[in-house]
Amino acid sequence: MLRNTKTKEKELLSLELSEVKDIADIIFKRLNRKIEVLEAIENSVDEKIKVLEKLIQKAEAAQSSLSKLDRHGEIALMGRRGMSSREIAEALDVPVGEVDLILNLKGIRTGANTSSEKVKQEKISNQVIFT
Secondary structure, eight states: OHHHHHHHHHHHHHHHHHHHHHHHHHHHHHHHHHHHHHHHHHHHHHHHHHHHHHHHHHHHHHHHHHHHHHHHHHHHHHHHTTOOHHHHHHHHTOOHHHHHHHHHHTTOOOTTSOHHHHHHHHHHHHHHHHO
16 A cells, blocks of 8 residues: 555656646747747847948938038138138138138138229129119
């Protein structure tokens, strides 16, 4: 009878171990699926980070271009107001050569012109407007 009891206990333990093993297998399968999903999410996030980094670089380049355009507009405006290339360069902290180039490209004569030249330019401008 004692032997019978021990045999039954062994069988029960064996069944319980088998159930525990089956449950552990199910849990490991689920964990592996979760790991695969997380790896896919991680890869997706990495791709999105790369895309965002490229977009940031493009935005910075566009911002830089806009900044240059703004500066070119400022140079032109200051030149039209009669400031010299040197005055504009000092005010905006840019090289005089850059100022001269921009003004020349836009056809603007700087404040280095003499007063009589300014008067002549204004007369010519007025004649063009009124004719």
